[in-house]
Every structure is written in C-alpha cells, then in structure tokens.
Amino acid sequence: MMTDRTNENNSQNPSMISFIKDPPNICSLLGLLSALIGIYFAIAGNFSLAMVGVIWAVVFDWTDGIVARRLKGRTKYHRLYGGQLDSLIDVVSFGVFPAIFLLSYGGFNLWFLPGSFIIVAVGVIRLSYFNVFGLVDKKTYMGLALDNNVIILAFVFLFERFFQQETFAIIMYILLVGMSAFNLASVKTPKFTGKWFYVLIGYSLILTVIYGWL
Numbered sequence: 001m002m003t004d005r006t007n008e009n010n011s012q013n014p015s016m017i018s019f020i021k022d023p024p025n026i027c028s029l030l031g032l033l034s035a036l037i038g039i040y041f042a043i044a045g046n047f048s049l050a051m052v053g054v055i056w057a058v059v060f061d062w063t064d065g066i067v068a069r070r071l072k073g074r075t076k077y078h079r080l081y082g083g084q085l086d087s088l089i090d091v092v093s094f095g096v097f098p099a100i101f102l103l104s105y106g107g108f109n110l111w112f113l114p115g116s117f118i119i120v121a122v123g124v125i126r127l128s129y130f131n132v133f134g135l136v137d138k139k140t141y142m143g144l145a146l147d148n149n150v151i152i153l154a155f156v157f158l159f160e161r162f163f164q165q166e167t168f169a170i171i172m173y174i175l176l177v178g179m180s181a182f183n184l185a186s187v188k189t190p191k192f193t194g195k196w197f198y199v200l201i202g203y204s205l206i207l208t209v210i211y212g213w214l
Contacts, residue, residue: 019081024068028086031060035093042101048211050101051154055204057093058147061086062197087127094146095123098153098176106169115177122180141189144182148189151200152179154207161214 038053099116106112
C-alpha cells in the first residue's frame with residue numbers, strides 16, 4: 001500500500017528537467033554561468049574579466065524576475081521552484097564569487113579566509129531570512145540586497161590600478177566585510193525596479209567595455 005501511494009505521488013510531480021524550459025529559470029541559469037565565469041577568472045588572476053562575469057550575473061538575476069512577472073500561465077510549482085533556484089544561484093553569484101575574489105586578490109593569504117567566510121555566511125543568512133520573510137513591502141528590502149555588493153565592487157575595482165596590490169587588497173577586504181554588515185542591518189533599502197533595469201544594462205555595458213579595454 002505504501003509503495004502504491006509513493007508511486008502515485010511521484011507520478012503527480014513534474015520532472016526536474018521540465019523546469020529548465022521555464023524562461024525565468026533559463027535566465028537564472030545564465031546568471032549562474034556568468035558567475036562561474038567570474039569565479040574562473042578570479043582564480044586565474046584575471047580580475048577585470050572576473051568583474052565582467054559577475055556584473056552580468058546581476059543583469060540575469062534582475063531579468064529572471066522581470067520575465068517571471070510578465071510570463072503568463074506559470075503554475076504554482078514553477079513560481080516556487082523558480083524562487084528556490086534564484087536564491088541558490090544568488091549564493092554563488094553574490095556570496096561565493098566575492099569570497100573567492102577576495103581570497104584570490106589577496107594571494108590566498110590565510111588572513112583573508114575569515115573575511116571570505118563572513119561574506120559567504122552573511123549571504124546564506126540573508127537569503128534564508130528573505131526566503132522566510134520576503135520584502136518589507138513591494139519596494140523595500142530589509143538590509144542591503146546582496147546584488148548591490150557586486151555592483152559597488154565592480155565600480156570600486158576600476159580604481160585598482162592607482163594603488164599597490166597589497167594596499168588595494170586591504171581596501172577590498174574592508175569594503176566587502178563592511179557591506180556584509182549592511183546586508184544584515186535592520187535598515188530599509190529600496191528595491192530597484194522599473195527604469196532602474198535599463199540603468200543597470202547601461203552600467204553593465206559601460207563596465208564591460210572599460211574592463212575589456214583594461
């Protein structure tokens with residue numbers, strides 16, 4: 001009897017592969033690919049291309065939500081699955097990437113390990129909180145959203161060439177750990193939507209050209 005019930009339940013569940021065809025999930029996975037490219041170049045020591053990879057991870061992260069809201073006919077399971085997928089990918093893009101970036105830029109010095117742990121730990125703590133409580137309202141986050149960290153990081157890193165690497169590594173350390181504190185802070189921050197998406201596209205294109213030139 002138990003086996004029959006299990007088989008019946010399994011027959012009602014959609015396959016995992018079926019969710020890959022969902023357009024918002026495709027955007028999410030493209031964001032994961034961008035983050036992975038960024039991680040690869042960060043480890044390889046090509047920090048300019050690492051910045052290009054992660055900034056496009058932000059673009060795809062914003063795009064999946066826009067597509068999901070405009071797409072009709074998505075089931076409850078598609079919405080729930082998409083939310084979980086997006087959250088897990090955010091851990092990689094905005095938690096694992098900056099941690100590896102900091103470690104690599106610091107020459108994998110052991111002193112950079114605590115900061116990298118803080119970055120990843122804050123990422124999973126914040127996303128777990130968000131998955132339970134969501135937004136304060138439709139246009140407000142509690143604390144600084146994680147994607148803002150890499151948007152700011154990509155801009156600040158433009159000034160890297162004006163410093164010695166040892167000095168700038170300390171600046172990166174302070175910046176990333178400092179932003180982690182704001183990620184968990186009990187302060188309300190705006191959720192950038194609407195026309196801000198086009199601002200992000202322009203910002204990403206400009207940074208891609210600059211970093212490609214560098």
